């Protein structure tokens with residue numbers, strides 16, 4: 001078979017069985033998320049860490065893990081959510097469980113409660129440095145999802161500590177960041193060594209190559225988190241000045257940031273820990289997205305220029321923050337970060 005990288009279009013099937021399973025699972029979950037976001041089933045609760053989780057996070061995790069299990073039951077999953085909050089007779093749990101079941105049934109009427117709760121709880125793998133596992137964020141950017149802003153269904157396949165397959169479903173993302181009339185509902189898939197591809201969430205079987213772009217300094221665009229707790233906006237402004245980056249800054253929720261860098265609409269994604277932060281990045285917040293940028297021709301490291309190490313369990317404990325770029329601006333950004341973080 002001709003290498004998928006040689007032409008600008010290819011079929012999903014050409015990327016192999018794991019890619020087909022992963023993309024179809026992400027597309028299915030993206031549909032369920034949109035059903036919840038635009039319908040009557042929305043309900044959210046606060047987790048122990050005060051972050052939100054919704055009916056759609058649970059339903060999406062159930063759908064993706066069910067599909068991945070049908071593909072290959074021997075590959076474990078590190079998923080963000082568990083089903084604890086859906087079990088028991090308390091009113092909130094009962095309501096949430098019923099809505100999760102309705103959301104799942106909007107797509108898969110054949111799954112009963114035991115199958116749904118069981119699938120969610122199968123995402124309990126601890127990760128590690130050897131073997132293969134999936135890393136799943138059923139909704140990345142739950143706060144964005146609740147604001148009707150950007151969010152992503154994000155799935156990565158990790159092999160011996162390295163992401164080898166990355167998939168993002170971005171149901172609320174337009175095809176062109178600068179054209180609010182462009183098609184909404186974008187998907188991305190990257191396979192290590194074979195390139196990065198985009199697809200429409202309504203037709204994932206046909207793929208088009210995606211590549212980073214490298215404009216002059218005036219047009220180099222930064223993307224960063226909306227939430228001020230997740231990244232230091234002050235530091236990113238300093239980095240832009242020091243690295244001679246003069247384009248606009250766009251705040252966007254979720255791993256959609258990796259997608260817009262990978263497709264060339266933006267050129268730098270900075271995730272910069274605030275002073276004194278002890279936050280360790282979760283692997284599921286990056287596994288789906290980072291390969292999208294790398295295989296599109298860009299670079300992804302932490303703020304010290306170190307590769308992201310997905311073999312350390314559920315967090316990127318060997319890394320600090322994230323820098324994802326078109327490659328061209330990367331060294332200047334890392335040099336600027338070294339100056340700022342040495343103080």
Ligand SMILES: Nc1ncnc2c1ncn2[C@@H]1O[C@H](COP(=O)(O)OS(=O)(=O)O)[C@@H](OP(=O)(O)O)[C@H]1O
Nearest residue numbers: 139140141142144225226227229230252253254279
């Ligand atoms: N303190 C802190 N620092 C860094 N990151 C954090 C922090 N707290 C949470 N999170 C994680 O951020 C995930 C959301 O990604 P983004 O920050 O890119 O999007 S957003 O602007 O916040 O919506 C979000 O993922 P989801 O929980 O899947 O939405 C969190 O895992």
Ligand SMILES: [Mg+2]
Nearest residue numbers: 051052080142
């Ligand atoms: Mg969360």
Ligand SMILES: [Mg+2]
Nearest residue numbers: 137140141285
């Ligand atoms: Mg997340």
Ligand SMILES: [Mg+2]
Nearest residue numbers: 080137139140
């Ligand atoms: Mg999440």
